Amino acid sequence: MKLAPHSAPHTHSGNAVSRVMLHVIIALLPATIFGIYIFGLPALNLLLITIISCLIAEAISLRIANKPITCHLLDGSALLTGLLLALSLPPWAPWWIGVLGGFFAMIVGKHIFGGLGQNVFNPAMLARVALLISFPLEMTTWVDIKPLFTPDAPGFIESLQITFLGIPNLDAISSASLMGHAKTELSLDRSLSDSLTSIDYSLTSTSLGIVAGSIGETSSILLLLGGIYLLVKRIISWHIPLTMIATIVVLASLFHFIDSERYTDPLFHIFSGGIMLGAFFIATDLVTSPNTKLGQIIFAIGIGVLVYVIRTWGGYPEGIGFAVLLMNAMTPLIDHYIKPRIYGRNRRGNPMATPSQND
Amino acid sequence: MKLFRFRGGVHPKGYKELSEDLAIEQLPLPSKLYIPLQQHIGDPADVAVSIGQSVLKGQVLGHSQGTISAPVHASSSGTIIDILNFTAPHPSGLAVKTVVLQTDGKDQQTHNTIPLSPFNLSPEEVATRVGAAGIVGLGGAAFPSAVKLYQGVTRAIDTLIINGGECEPFLTCDDRLMRERAEEVIDGIRIMLHTLKIKKALVAIESNKPTALQEMKQASKICPEVTVVKVPTRYPMGWDKQLIRILTGREVPAGKRSADLGVIVHNVATAYAIHEAVRYVKPLISRIVTVSGDAIIKPKNVEVRMGTLVSELLDYSGLNSSDYRLVMGGPMMGQALPHAQVPVVKGCNGIVVLSNNMAPVQSSQACIRCSQCISACPVGLLPLEMVTRIKKGDYKSANDIGLKDCIGCASCSYVCPANIPLVHYFNFAKGKIRDQQQVQIKNQKTKKLAEAKRVRIAAIEKSKKEAAAARKAQRAAEKAKKQQLTQHSDAST
Numbered sequence: 001m002k003l004a005p006h007s008a009p010h011t012h013s014g015n016a017v018s019r020v021m022l023h024v025i026i027a028l029l030p031a032t033i034f035g036i037y038i039f040g041l042p043a044l045n046l047l048l049i050t051i052i053s054c055l056i057a058e059a060i061s062l063r064i065a066n067k068p069i070t071c072h073l074l075d076g077s078a079l080l081t082g083l084l085l086a087l088s089l090p091p092w093a094p095w096w097i098g099v100l101g102g103f104f105a106m107i108v109g110k111h112i113f114g115g116l117g118q119n120v121f122n123p124a125m126l127a128r129v130a131l132l133i134s135f136p137l138e139m140t141t142w143v144d145i146k147p148l149f150t151p152d153a154p155g156f157i158e159s160l161q162i163t164f165l166g167i168p169n170l171d172a173i174s175s176a177s178l179m180g181h182a183k184t185e186l187s188l189d190r191s192l193s194d195s196l197t198s199i200d201y202s203l204t205s206t207s208l209g210i211v212a213g214s215i216g217e218t219s220s221i222l223l224l225l226g227g228i229y230l231l232v233k234r235i236i237s238w239h240i241p242l243t244m245i246a247t248i249v250v251l252a253s254l255f256h257f258i259d260s261e262r263y264t265d266p267l268f269h270i271f272s273g274g275i276m277l278g279a280f281f282i283a284t285d286l287v288t289s290p291n292t293k294l295g296q297i298i299f300a301i302g303i304g305v306l307v308y309v310i311r312t313w314g315g316y317p318e319g320i321g322f323a324v325l326l327m328n329a330m331t332p333l334i335d336h337y338i339k340p341r342i343y344g345r346n347r348r349g350n351p352m353a354t355p356s357q358n359d
Numbered sequence: 360m361k362l363f364r365f366r367g368g369v370h371p372k373g374y375k376e377l378s379e380d381l382a383i384e385q386l387p388l389p390s391k392l393y394i395p396l397q398q399h400i401g402d403p404a405d406v407a408v409s410i411g412q413s414v415l416k417g418q419v420l421g422h423s424q425g426t427i428s429a430p431v432h433a434s435s436s437g438t439i440i441d442i443l444n445f446t447a448p449h450p451s452g453l454a455v456k457t458v459v460l461q462t463d464g465k466d467q468q469t470h471n472t473i474p475l476s477p478f479n480l481s482p483e484e485v486a487t488r489v490g491a492a493g494i495v496g497l498g499g500a501a502f503p504s505a506v507k508l509y510q511g512v513t514r515a516i517d518t519l520i521i522n523g524g525e526c527e528p529f530l531t532c533d534d535r536l537m538r539e540r541a542e543e544v545i546d547g548i549r550i551m552l553h554t555l556k557i558k559k560a561l562v563a564i565e566s567n568k569p570t571a572l573q574e575m576k577q578a579s580k581i582c583p584e585v586t587v588v589k590v591p592t593r594y595p596m597g598w599d600k601q602l603i604r605i606l607t608g609r610e611v612p613a614g615k616r617s618a619d620l621g622v623i624v625h626n627v628a629t630a631y632a633i634h635e636a637v638r639y640v641k642p643l644i645s646r647i648v649t650v651s652g653d654a655i656i657k658p659k660n661v662e663v664r665m666g667t668l669v670s671e672l673l674d675y676s677g678l679n680s681s682d683y684r685l686v687m688g689g690p691m692m693g694q695a696l697p698h699a700q701v702p703v704v705k706g707c708n709g710i711v712v713l714s715n716n717m718a719p720v721q722s723s724q725a726c727i728r729c730s731q732c733i734s735a736c737p738v739g740l741l742p743l744e745m746v747t748r749i750k751k752g753d754y755k756s757a758n759d760i761g762l763k764d765c766i767g768c769a770s771c772s773y774v775c776p777a778n779i780p781l782v783h784y785f786n787f788a789k790g791k792i793r794d795q796q797q798v799q800i801k802n803q804k805t806k807k808l809a810e811a812k813r814v815r816i817a818a819i820e821k822s823k824k825e826a827a828a829a830r831k832a833q834r835a836a837e838k839a840k841k842q843q844l845t846q847h848s849d850a851s852t
Contacts, residue, residue: 005450005695005697006450006684006695006718006720007450007695007780007782007783007786008686008690008691008692008693008694008695008769008772008782008783009690009691009692009769009772009773009782010684010686010690010691010693010695010711010713010718011371011372011528011690011691011713011717011718011773012719012721012772012773012778013369013371013773013774015731015774015775015776016776016777016778017724017725017727017776017777019776020727020729020776071724075724077727115725116724116725116727117725117726117727117728117777118725286727286728286729286730287727287728288728290730291728291730291733291741291743291744292730292733293734339741340366340733340736340739340740340741341739342613342738342739342740342761342764343600343604343610343611343613343737343738343739343764344600344610344611344612344613344614344615344764345612345613345764350613351612351613351614351615352610352612352613353612354612354615354619354620
């Protein structure tokens with residue numbers, strides 16, 4: 001009989017880092033599978049390349065940092081970063097976008113800060129923004145949907161050509177994303193009602209995701225389902241996603257009410273672009289969001305406002321990446337000021353006054 | 360009754376079904392009892408017997424010494440065969456002074472069994488009896504109960520809260536006590552109300568004990584001052600300050616005591632012990648212990664004499680494994696015992712034996728800042744922030760941001776997905792801070808002494824100088840006198 005000294009507690013909830021990551025990956029699967037379905041095999045190639053790059057970069061970084069490699073690779077965090085990054089990339093982007101993005105996310109986004117749990121910025125968003133700034137052409141080349149098993153869809157060989165040699169006959173198949181289209185048309189002084197009808201905009205197709213866009217950002221409904229799954233499994237709480245979406249809805253409604261020809265309606269905003277992916281999967285990143293519920297609400301309002309401002313008045317059609325990164329930078333500050341009140345103390349941390357016993 | 364909101368807490372799996380329906384049994388009299396002289400917070404009792412002496416059940420083995428202390432009594436009749444340093448029920452395995460009693464099987468007792476009416480006694484007399492019976496908080500804290508009752512004499516108290524929460528998984532001893540001996544518990548509460556000279560007692564019982572709630576409600580009908588309150592099942596419901604907030608909506612200010620709010624909290628088992636001590640002048644020589652866990656064949660609720668070795672309990676209940684973790688108390692805050700050759704003491708409410716499946720030793724991973732520890736903390740602390748500072752050795756700043764308010768309930772460690780032993784770090788840091796404070800006190804004392812020495816030496820020097828100056832002046836005066844005299848004599852000649 002051997003009884004080593006153990007400290008309490010002698011029981012555990014069974015929660016584990018790998019469990020958290022696994023549930024997030026499960027929640028992303030429907031949108032991922034749908035993305036691969038509508039954008040075809042090149043999207044699958046890019047997804048695999050990005051994830052494998054992340055895993056390789058993680059392994060190299062762990063090796064350099066002298067940390068155990070196997071257990072960290074198996075915790076699922078690198079896999080999840082790779083998946084999130086891939087889902088935010090244009091479906092037919094070339095292979096080196098995935099490789100560069102994966103390496104940038106893991107090395108600059110995560111391991112330079114000290115590895116898991118130490119990074120200030122969401123690694124996937126950092127890589128996405130870095131790619132967007134560095135390679136604007138590749139990062140904004142959207143293709144029309146070409147679902148698998150349809151005559152238009154590229155075959156296996158063709159998909160490898162697209163991924164590794166580039167898209168042949170680019171002009172024939174490229175398309176504008178909805179947000180980009182609306183933005184361009186507005187800059188040409190065309191009213192929204194004209195420009196949106198000109199590309200056959202319907203709320204059903206955007207919410208289902210049958211539109212041009214990133215691999216996994218287009219199907220708002222499937223992402224929403226995944227988000228609800230995470231809420232039910234208590235991996236995330238409602239505070240960030242709900243507050244963020246509500247902020248955008250409020251701002252968009254306000255401006256749409258003021259001038260409906262210039263400002264898109266709230267449903268257009270929340271069902272297009274990366275809002276659902278951002279609200280449920282990116283902004284809720286445990287490492288880079290505030291610790292307290294109140295802090296998370298402030299954080300989410302910040303993202304909502306920034307997304308709306310960038311989309312409406314900024315130079316880019318989509319602002320989720322920038323908004324998340326900017327608010328990630330604010331997280332330490334929010335956590336510094338927003339803390340739970342300690343029992344028996346006031347908000348400033350001083351002991352409460354002893355109440356008189358006659359009250 | 361309206362309950363107030365409270366933050367944090369966790370819902371560990373209860374495992375109460377293993378033992379909640381098993382009636383309290385009497386453990387057969389062991390042949391030897393190892394009765395430690397310290398089973399409570401405060402100063403150890405002063406040994407009152409000698410080797411070879413025969414004692415009766417209930418006879419004092421050690422007298423209380425100091426203001427916060429409690430006496431210990433013989434749990435059965437027999438002969439004192441040794442007084443030695445024996446392993447205490449603590450993870451350190453350190454020894455405390457222990458009286459070894461060889462039982463004679465007769466179980467002859469000293470105390471009278473004629474029931475007394477406690478309501479004719481003055482509060483001071485009741486508190487004295489409680490103190491003399493060696494009663495301490497039986498919920499696990501083991502704080503001398505008489506000290507708390509005396510607070511009623513010195514402070515204005517308006518509410519007595521009886522803690523029947525029993526929020527630790529596995530433990531069912533308080534549940535069984537309330538089911539089987541509800542009237543006695545209520546009587547103990549009435550005695551306390553009488554002692555504190557107040558008219559309001561709230562008995563808080565978690566919602567997972569419906570039978571105990573019913574029995575206690577039934578028994579409390581004779582006494583309108585006692586209200587039985589159903590509280591939600593959530594760990595750590597048994598934290599006294601948490602109970603105060605839930606029941607009264609008030610918080611005990613940091614650095615103050617419950618009594619400053621006019622509230623005193625006692626455990627149900629303590630109420631029962633007070634009933635026994637005051638009604639029947641029966642000292643605290645046994646208690647109900649839950650023996651449970653997945654490595655136990657037959658879980659039990661047993662009434663055990665103080666000083667019984669844990670190994671006797673394990674033999675009685677049976678072990679189904681040879682590789683297990685032995686815990687005194689519940690799995691959330693209980694202490695892992697070094698081995699089973701340690702005695703049951705007053706604060707021991709359970710022996711939980713867990714297999715390696717249930718209490719696996721897992722290596723911890725990096726913190727992913729999921730902030731579940733913050734949500735779980737009933738106090739409102741930032742465990743992840745505190746642990747980062749402690750890891751760097753910055754105990755002072757950890758203390759400043761909340762370590763000083765940590766109650767060690769282990770809710771944070773329980774939920775941590777990275778398996779970081781948060782509460783272990785906190786206990787470690789608390790020890791470090793205590794050491795630092797000790798050093799500081801010592802330094803201050805040394806400084807004071809050095810300063811006193813300096814002053815003393817300066818005073819000596821000064822008085823020496825003054826004496827020298829005085830002597831000089833005297834000499835000068837004598838010289839002048841002499842000269843004068845010579846001048847005189849010169850003049851006269």
